[in-house]
Amino acid sequence: MNFSLIDTENENYPELLMEIQSPPSPLYLMGSLPDQTLPTVAIVGTRKASRDGRELARKTAKELSEAGVVIVSGLAMGIDTEAHKGTLEAGGVTIAVLGNGIDSVYPAQNEKLAKKILEKGGAIVSEYGPGEPSYRNRFIERNRIISGLSLGVVVIEAPERSGALSTARFAGEEGRSVFVFPNSPRNKNYSGSHALIRDGATLVTDTEEILEDLGIGPVHKTEKKMKNLSEDEYRVLRVVANAGKPINIDMIIEETTLDPHVASNVIATLVIEGIIKEGNTGYEISNS
Numbered sequence: 001m002n003f004s005l006i007d008t009e010n011e012n013y014p015e016l017l018m019e020i021q022s023p024p025s026p027l028y029l030m031g032s033l034p035d036q037t038l039p040t041v042a043i044v045g046t047r048k049a050s051r052d053g054r055e056l057a058r059k060t061a062k063e064l065s066e067a068g069v070v071i072v073s074g075l076a077m078g079i080d081t082e083a084h085k086g087t088l089e090a091g092g093v094t095i096a097v098l099g100n101g102i103d104s105v106y107p108a109q110n111e112k113l114a115k116k117i118l119e120k121g122g123a124i125v126s127e128y129g130p131g132e133p134s135y136r137n138r139f140i141e142r143n144r145i146i147s148g149l150s151l152g153v154v155v156i157e158a159p160e161r162s163g164a165l166s167t168a169r170f171a172g173e174e175g176r177s178v179f180v181f182p183n184s185p186r187n188k189n190y191s192g193s194h195a196l197i198r199d200g201a202t203l204v205t206d207t208e209e210i211l212e213d214l215g216i217g218p219v220h221k222t223e224k225k226m227k228n229l230s231e232d233e234y235r236v237l238r239v240v241a242n243a244g245k246p247i248n249i250d251m252i253i254e255e256t257t258l259d260p261h262v263a264s265n266v267i268a269t270l271v272i273e274g275i276i277k278e279g280n281t282g283y284e285i286s287n288s
Helices: 051-066 079-089 108-119 136-148 164-173 188-198 207-214 218-224 231-243 249-256 260-272
Strands: 004-006 027-031 040-044 070-073 094-097 123-126 152-155 177-180 276-278 283-285
Touching: 027 108, 040 051, 040 079, 040 136, 040 164, 051 070, 051 079, 051 207, 051 231, 070 079, 079 094, 079 108, 094 108, 094 136, 108 123, 136 164, 152 164, 152 188, 152 207, 164 177, 164 188, 177 188, 177 207, 231 249, 231 260, 231 276, 231 283, 249 260, 260 276
Parallel strands: 040 070, 040 152, 070 094, 094 123, 152 177
Antiparallel strands: 004 027, 027 123, 276 283
């Protein structure tokens, strides 16, 4: 796998990560880091997730991605895996942070997922160089990078000793938001989650509350006007929304990588539905 190095002196070094107490330098990188103007949110939780927890992680990642949010997670089994998969299903961009050397994926079961993350324009990062093993303490150190790359951390399902709690702790220390989905008080897989809520984390019950708290609302509200958007429609809508200014059809085709004929049909549909509008210099989100 090809990788590059960026240090804190590099203009492409993530600004949010630069703000933490011990930013990794150099940072090993595969793929491409997303535009730094895009909001980033981490989704974390237990490796031994329940079916409901996995479904919630996937759904949350998908809905946040549809709102133009970049999803950060740790490529571990369980909640992390579902967060990455949900993002990719929505045509979104995700960053995976490793707790071992940049040249290998751990666990090995997620090698295909890692390749798909890169194919879809995402990134895999690590503070550890080629050949570095995955020691237990390195996953805790890795978690400061997950939270450091993010405006906020969403905890889906965390038992009392979950590593996700350290991610939430790092987020709190750096002044980042921490959101927690609750469950039954008898569910031991949520004992750590409930402890976070007692300690001041924000209890949430849906994605809308996360977006509202972080001030990432307009795109999501626009998308909710549609009963059901196809994956191609979401891709076009996200590109138009993230442009921040009118964008022409050639740029939309380039950014979405859609076939020109497909892109034209999708754009026409979104215009008819009133989701986007055409101006003199290109397409933009409709405020109507």
